[in-house]
Amino acid sequence: MPHKTRVTPRKQPKQDRSKMTVDAILTAAAHILTEDGYDTASTNRIAERAGVSIGSLYQYFPNKEAIMTALRERHIDEMAEIVEAAVNQTAQQPIEVALHELVKACVAAHRIDPTLHQVLDEQVPRLNQSSAEAKIILLLREFLVQRHDRIQVQNLELTVFILERTIESLVHAAVIEHPEFLQENQLEEEMTRLLLSFLIRQV
Amino acid sequence: MPHKTRVTPRKQPKQDRSKMTVDAILTAAAHILTEDGYDTASTNRIAERAGVSIGSLYQYFPNKEAIMTALRERHIDEMAEIVEAAVNQTAQQPIEVALHELVKACVAAHRIDPTLHQVLDEQVPRLNQSSAEAKIILLLREFLVQRHDRIQVQNLELTVFILERTIESLVHAAVIEHPEFLQENQLEEEMTRLLLSFLIRQV
């Protein structure tokens, strides 16, 4: 459902010191969320932990929701970088190899900060769309398009949707709730098998 | 992360009128969440919408979180009933048919109240484990065990995990964000194909 609260910055940091202030605020927010959960993450506490004044915080973030949105984007951007690197590195490889590397990259991405990831998912309200997630969708579409000769795709958007949702949800749940499935690459192997048997052209 | 706030009822309703009070409170909460989102769902507003006093609300729910937990359980229980009916009705059918019916049942379950489902997922803090979700896991394990002669399973728990996460996340995302994929049973067909090719023994 569309949400109207402004989350774009009140003003953009121009000097190094203000860029560092913004970064300190987001890092402080991440630490508090990770250590004590969303309930304790008041804006006063975030500012104090960042070592800045509450007024500084509100210079760059119009409201608390804007802080959480910026933190979520930063976190997903970091994850997308790992996925993008994997997709680029395996661009010339056959899909069997590339898909396995893709899955492993997603596991690595989720392991950047699994506790923060869990709190962002389970406790922090999600009130607007993420542009960082859209980037991952584009990566996966490119991944499939590069291999259109090997795979059967009738509806590209539907296939991208299935690929992204399946990988994200399995990796997410495994890293956060069932790390035992990740021992000896069990889940990575099964996921690769699941998706290969779905994607590769049946003859 | 373990959470300590009590969410079990302060006391159990015994008479019909108190059971109706509890039901009215949960229904009022669902309506407010669906119409205006979690931010506006104050306990005073929920009580008013339910037509009861704030003191009545706190007789049965120790805190706001307990209301949200009870509502989530009620919602997932309703969904689990549809899935259970489908699993039972197709118990004697081959996996090709049963899996397709299972996927369709999950779509139907998500269509009970998709807006409430979305708000519960995206806005309402999730601070404790759901016993209703565990019920669905048991259903899916039974679904697989009944067909062990047709499918290849090395690690039953891992396969149940993959089945549940894959179905839940794809159906959830489709019903809430991409209903276009559900036209002409596109997604149901693709999901059935994805999971069949993964489950059925390769020879």
Add this chain to the structure above:
DNA sequence: CTACAATATGAGTTATAGCTCACATTATTC
């Protein structure tokens, strides 16, 4: 019909949390 149990009530308390804004400090430009 009375006593007791179950249930209901809502004004008021408590406890912050989100955010503002008038003023101070620092960096940059000329």
Add this chain to the structure above:
DNA sequence: GAATAATGTGAGCTATAACTCATATTGTAG
């Protein structure tokens, strides 16, 4: 070095929201 722009400050305001508790009402059992 002064003027301007950028940045930083924190006491205090505002606005609820979560929850309590002393009292009232209703249902049930004997």
